[in-house]
Amino acid sequence: MILVVVTAAAADRVSEALRAGLGLGLRGDPVEVLLVGPAAELAARGAGGDPRVARALATLELLGRPARAVSRDEALAAAGRARAVEVWSDPAPATRRLVLRRGGEAIELDPRALDSRLVAEQILEADGVFLL
C-alpha cells in the first residue's frame, strides 16, 4: 500500500498532497490518504472550504478510496505498514527524521547529520523507510 499522510495546514499544500494522492493511484497501486490535525480540520469544512481541496476529496471518494481523518499515532502506525509513504507537511520540518524498519523494529536517524553514503546504505538495507 502507498500511504499519503497530510499534516499541512495551508490549503495550497493540502490540495497538492491530495493531487499526489490521486496521481499515485494511476498505476493501479492501492493508495490510502490520511489527514492529520489541521489538514483534517480543513477537509472537514467540505464545500464551504477551499474548492480545490473539496474537489480532490470528492474525487478520492468517487474512486472508492476516501481520505480519512486520523490521529498522528494512527498515521504513524499506518506508515509502518505501508510499502511507500509520503508525508506532506507545511512548512517542511526544520529537522528531518528518517524512519527505517528492519526486522520488525523501527530505527530513527537524522539524515542531515550523517554522511549521505551511509544514509543511502541504511535505506537500501532496511525493510522499509519513510521520512518525517
Next chain:
Amino acid sequence: MGKKIAIVVSTAPDSGDLDAAFDLARAARACGAEVAMFFMSDALPGLPARRRELSALAEDGCELAVCAASAAAHGLGEEEIGLPLGGQDDHAAMVSRADRVVSFT
C-alpha cells in the same frame, strides 16, 4: 541490477530538502542503486538554479521528471528547468517501481 529508489521533492527551496535529495541521489547511485526523482509543487522554483546538478544526475543515470502542472503554476517551462515536463503518471510509475521511496514532501 541494484535496488530502485524513488525520491520525491515538493518542498520550497529554502527548506534545504533539495540539497538533501540531490546528496541522497548521488550517494544511492554510488551504492549501485537505480534512482528516480520526481519534482512537484513548491520544489519547482528551486530547479532553474540547479540545472547543472540536474544535468549531472541525468548523465549519471538518474531518471528525472517534473510535474508540468506545478511548472505551469510557477510560470516555468522546460527551457528554464532543463528537463522535459511530465506529470502525475511519472510520479505514480516511479513510486510503483521503487523498492524504497524517500519523500521530501
